[in-house]
Amino acid sequence: MSIVELDGVSKIYHVGDTPLYALNNMSFSVDEGEFSAIMGASGSGKTTTMNMIGLLDKPSHGVCRFLQEDVMTLTPDELAYYRNQYIGFVFQSFLLLPKLTVLQNVSLPLMYRQVSAKEAEQRSRNILDQVGMSEHMQHHPYELSGGQQQRVAIARALVGRPKLILADEPTGALDSMTGQVVMDLLRKMHREQNVTILVITHDRSVAQYCDRIIQVRDGRVVDDKENVRQTAGA
Numbered sequence: 001m002s003i004v005e006l007d008g009v010s011k012i013y014h015v016g017d018t019p020l021y022a023l024n025n026m027s028f029s030v031d032e033g034e035f036s037a038i039m040g041a042s043g044s045g046k047t048t049t050m051n052m053i054g055l056l057d058k059p060s061h062g063v064c065r066f067l068q069e070d071v072m073t074l075t076p077d078e079l080a081y082y083r084n085q086y087i088g089f090v091f092q093s094f095l096l097l098p099k100l101t102v103l104q105n106v107s108l109p110l111m112y113r114q115v116s117a118k119e120a121e122q123r124s125r126n127i128l129d130q131v132g133m134s135e136h137m138q139h140h141p142y143e144l145s146g147g148q149q150q151r152v153a154i155a156r157a158l159v160g161r162p163k164l165i166l167a168d169e170p171t172g173a174l175d176s177m178t179g180q181v182v183m184d185l186l187r188k189m190h191r192e193q194n195v196t197i198l199v200i201t202h203d204r205s206v207a208q209y210c211d212r213i214i215q216v217r218d219g220r221v222v223d224d225k226e227n228v229r230q231t232a233g234a
C-alpha cells in the first residue's frame with residue numbers, strides 16, 4: 001500500500017513577476033515498508049518535496065496523497081493530526097531542546113498525546129535502549145557528541161510509532177565515519193521497527209545505504225531505481 005503519492009505535483013513561487021518552479025511536475029510514490037532516498041543537488045527541490053510529504057506544504061498543481069488521502073481535502077486539524085500520528089522528522093541539526101534531558105526530549109512527542117507519563121517514560125527508555133543511548137538518558141544534549149545527539153533525535157522520531165520517518169540530510173552535520181554509523185542505525189531501525197524511511201540527501205554515499213534512489217533535478221524526477229547495496233566497507 002502506498003504511504004505517499006505525488007502525481008504531477010508543481011510548486012510555484014512568485015519572485016517578482018517571474019514564476020519559479022520549485023517543483024515541476026513531480027511524480028513518484030512510496031510504499032509502506034520502503035527504505036528510500038530522495039537525492040539531488042542543492043536547489044533541486046528536496047526540501048520542498050519533504051515539506052509536501054511532511055504535510056507542511058500543499059501543491060500549486062497536481063495531487064499529493066498521504067495514506068491515500070488527497071492532502072487538499074484535509075483540514076488544518078486533520079493535517080496536524082496526521083503529522084503528529086504518522087510522521088517522525090529527523091533534521092540535519094538534530095533540533096533537540098537544550099534544557100531538557102535526553103529522556104525528556106524523547107518523551108516530549110508522547111506528551112502531546114493521551115499517553116500517561118508512566119507509559120511515556122517506559123516507551124522512551126525502551127527506544128533509547130534500541131538506539132544505544134540508554135546510558136545517557138539523564139544527560140543534556142550539550143553533553144553529547146553530534147552522532148549521539150542524532151541517535152536521540154532518531155529515538156524521538158520513532159517513539160510515537162510513526163508510519164513514516166522523514167530524515168532531511170540526517171548526516172549533514174556529522175563527519176563521514178559518524179554519518180555511516182547514523183545510516184547503519186536508520187537501517188537497523190527500519191528492520192526492527194516496521195517503519196517506512198525516506199532519507200533526503202545531496203550525498204550519493206548517503207543515498208547508497210537505501211534500497212531505492214529517487215533522483216531529482218530542477219524540481220522533477222530524473223531517475224528512480226532500485227539500489228543494489230554494496231557490502232559494508234566496499
Ligand code: ADP
Pocket residue numbers: 013014015020021022023040041042043044045046047048049
Ligand atoms: P533543495 O532542498 O534541494 O536545496 P529547495 O526545495 O529548498 O531545494 O528549493 C528548490 C527551489 O525553489 C530553489 O530554486 C529555491 O531557491 C526555490 N525556493 C524554495 N523555497 C522558496 C521560497 N519560499 N520562495 C522562493 N523560492 C523558493
Ligand code: MG
Pocket residue numbers: 046047048
Ligand atoms: Mg534543502
